[in-house]
Amino acid sequence: MDFEQTPEQVHLRKTVREFAEAELAPHVLEWDEGQIFPREAIRKLAALGYLGSIFPEELGGAGLGYIEYQIIVEELARIDPAVSLIVAAHTSLCTNHIYSAGDEEQRRRYVPRLASGEWLGSWSLTESEAGSDAAGTRTQATRDGECWVLNGSKTFTTNAHEADVCVAMAVTDRAASQHGISAFIIDKGTPGFRLGRKENKLGMRASPTGEVIFESCRLPDPQLLGRVGEGFVDSLKVLDGGRISIAALSVGTAQGAYEIALRYSQQRRQFGRPISEFQAIQFKLADMAAEIDAARLLTLRAAAMKDQGRRVTKESAIAKLYASEAAVRVCDQAVQILGGYGFIKEYRVEKFYRDVKLCTIGEGTSEIQRLVIARQLLKS
Numbered sequence: 001m002d003f004e005q006t007p008e009q010v011h012l013r014k015t016v017r018e019f020a021e022a023e024l025a026p027h028v029l030e031w032d033e034g035q036i037f038p039r040e041a042i043r044k045l046a047a048l049g050y051l052g053s054i055f056p057e058e059l060g061g062a063g064l065g066y067i068e069y070q071i072i073v074e075e076l077a078r079i080d081p082a083v084s085l086i087v088a089a090h091t092s093l094c095t096n097h098i099y100s101a102g103d104e105e106q107r108r109r110y111v112p113r114l115a116s117g118e119w120l121g122s123w124s125l126t127e128s129e130a131g132s133d134a135a136g137t138r139t140q141a142t143r144d145g146e147c148w149v150l151n152g153s154k155t156f157t158t159n160a161h162e163a164d165v166c167v168a169m170a171v172t173d174r175a176a177s178q179h180g181i182s183a184f185i186i187d188k189g190t191p192g193f194r195l196g197r198k199e200n201k202l203g204m205r206a207s208p209t210g211e212v213i214f215e216s217c218r219l220p221d222p223q224l225l226g227r228v229g230e231g232f233v234d235s236l237k238v239l240d241g242g243r244i245s246i247a248a249l250s251v252g253t254a255q256g257a258y259e260i261a262l263r264y265s266q267q268r269r270q271f272g273r274p275i276s277e278f279q280a281i282q283f284k285l286a287d288m289a290a291e292i293d294a295a296r297l298l299t300l301r302a303a304a305m306k307d308q309g310r311r312v313t314k315e316s317a318i319a320k321l322y323a324s325e326a327a328v329r330v331c332d333q334a335v336q337i338l339g340g341y342g343f344i345k346e347y348r349v350e351k352f353y354r355d356v357k358l359c360t361i362g363e364g365t366s367e368i369q370r371l372v373i374a375r376q377l378l379k380s
Contacts, residue, residue: 003297003300009067009068009071012064012068012071012072013071013075015048016050016071016072016075016076017075017078019044019045019048020075020076020078020079020080020083021079023041023044024038024041024076024079024080024083025079025080027041028079028080028348028351029345029346029348029351031080031082031205031206032082032205032206032351033205033345035200035205035206035208036206037086037161037162037206037207037208038080038082038083038086038206039162041083042083042086042087042117042120043117045076045083045087045117046116046117046118047117049061049062050062050072050087051087051090051091051095051114051115051116051117052091052095052111052114052115052116052117053068053069053072053091054066054068054069054091054092054096054241055095055096055099055111055115059099059107059108059111059112059115060111060112060113060115060116061111061115062115065303065306065307066241066244066302066303066304066306066307067300067303067304067307069091069092069244069245069248069303070244070245070247070248070299070300070303071248072087073087073088073245073248073249073252074248074249074251074252074255074296074299075252076252077248077249077250077251077252077253077255077256078252078253078255078256078259079256080206081203081204081249081252081253081256081352081355081356082203082204082205082206082207082355083206083207084249084252084253085158085204085207085249085358085362086120086158086159086206086207088242088245088246088248088249089121089122089123089158089159089207090114090120090121090122090159090163091245092238092241092242092244092245093121093122093123093158093167093238093242093363094114094121094122094123094159094163094165094166094167095110095111095114095115095121096238096241096242097123097167097183097225097234097235097238098110098111098114098121098165098167098185098225099111100234100237100238101183101225101226101230101234101238102185102225102226105222106185106222106225110165110185113164114165119163119164119165120159120162120163120164120165121159121163121164121165121166121167122157122158122159122160122162122163122165122166122167122212123157123158123166123167123168123238124154124157124160124166124167124168124169124212125137125154125168125169125235126154126155126156126157127139127152127153127154127155128153128155131156132364132365132367132368134169134232134235137169137170137171137181137232138152138171139151139152139153139154139168139169139170139171139214140152140170140171140172140174141170141171141172141182141184141219142172143172144218146220146221147218147219147220147221148170148172148184148218148219148220148221148223148224149216149217149218149219150168150170150184150186150192150193150214150216150217150219151214151215151216151217152170152213152214153196153211153212153213153214154168154211154212154213155211156199156209156362157209157210157211157212158207158208158209158362159207159208160195160198160208160209160210160211160212161195161198161208161210162208163188164187164188165185165186165187165188166185166186166188166193166212167183167184167185167186167225168183168184168186168212168214169181169182169183169184169231169232169235170182170184170214170231172228172229173228173229176229178232178233179229179230179232179233180229181229181231181232181235182224182225182226182227182228182229182230182231183224183225183226183230183231183234183235184219184223184224184225184231185219185223185225186214186217186219186223190217190219191217191218192214192215192216192217192218193212193213193214193217194212194213194215195210195211195212195213196210196211196212196213197210197211198210202354202357203351203353203354203355203356203357203358204355204358236313239363239364240306240311240312240313240316241306241312241316242363243302243316243317243319243320243363243364243369244299244302244303244306244312244316244319244320246320246323246324246359246362246363247295247298247299247302247316247319247320247322247323247324248299248303248323249359250295250320250323250324250326250327250356250359251292251295251296251299251323251327253327253331253352253355253356253359254288254291254292254295254323254326254327254330254331254352254356255292256348256352257330257331257334257349257352257353257356258285258288258289258292258330258334260334260338260347260348260349260352261284261285261288261333261334261337261338261349262276262285264337264338264341264347265281265285265337268338275337281337284333284336284337285337287329287333288329288330288333288334291326291329291330292326292330294322294326295319295322295323295326295327296323298315298318298319298322298323299319299323301315301319302315302316302318302319313372313376314372314373314376314377317364317369317372317373317376318369318373320359320363320364320369321366321369321370321373323359324356324359324360324366325360325366327356327359328356328357328359328360331349331352331353331356332353334349334352334353335349335350335353
């Protein structure tokens with residue numbers, strides 16, 4: 001593998017970093033404390049093409065690969081993980097499910113509007129009784145003439161209260177278990193489709209998470225996404241790519257916390273010298289830097305394989321598992337290096353510390369990643 005970035009990738013990283021520092025950094029605390037959706041920032045990200053990064057130009061996308069997508073997600077997370085999460089859920093879950101499983105008409109109708117940022121997307125798989133056991137989905141879709149009628153609810157839907165389009169999974173044949181779940185595209189304003197509670201969260205507070213509810217929600221046949229009964233199978237494929245984005249988000253979050261801790265250690269003086277001169281702090285910084293590098297390289301491997309069209313079930317799970325857990329450790333150590341100031345919002349490592357925990361939970365917990373990895377290992 002060539003670890004050198006192309007000039008285009010170097011320029012992309014510089015551009016996203018400059019955008020994040022200018023457009024996100026001044027508002028991070030305000031958005032977090034007020035749970036404010038950063039609408040104007042998302043609009044500007046859309047204008048730069050970052051909401052459609054991995055989709056072809058003929059469908060309104062930027063025509064980039066997963067390596068470039070990794071760079072975008074990472075650099076946004078370095079400043080505000082919540083904004084990065086909004087972009088990731090929109091791109092690699094909702095839009096990518098439509099792009100990868102949809103027919104030509106669905107692609108033409110939805111992908112250009114989503115890729116351009118005209119519409120924002122959400123993706124609903126989890127339910128109150130179907131989290132890690134997504135095959136235990138209770139939301140049901142029954143056939144009624146030329147329509148499907150959805151009844152049920154979904155929890156923990158990122159972008160739920162801001163999305164124009166939702167992709168949701170529902171049972172169409174309970175006896176078929178995993179092959180009895182189908183995916184549907186639901187437009188905002190569809191009768192019988194409404195929003196439930198918006199969650200009040202520990203972290204990622206500028207990224208809205210909430211319930212979506214279906215009450216006799218009638219959807220015509222063209223809203224069925226993919227083949228009947230294959231929605232869950234398609235979701236697993238979507239998650240392979242989605243986990244690359246969560247790994248990148250983890251890396252960016254860790255990088256942001258590490259940089260603050262590094263600067264602080266060089267400025268904070270105790271016993272007549274900067275604390276960076278003490279071996280205890282040096283060891284922490286060394287461990288943090290090593291873990292970030294390892295996480296970034298694992299994520300790069302998965303992204304490069306994805307760009308080559310190879311299956312990345314194991315590699316994306318490894319990247320997500322390691323990067324998310326390493327990021328938690330890095331953010332923990334960043335708070336420790338800052339000491340009392342690490343507990344103060346002004347220094348922002350406390351926000352990275354709160355935000356990062358979601359990375360070990362969303363799109364498959366660490367425990368589920370270990371199961372995925374083990375199953376892939378035992379197949380070989």
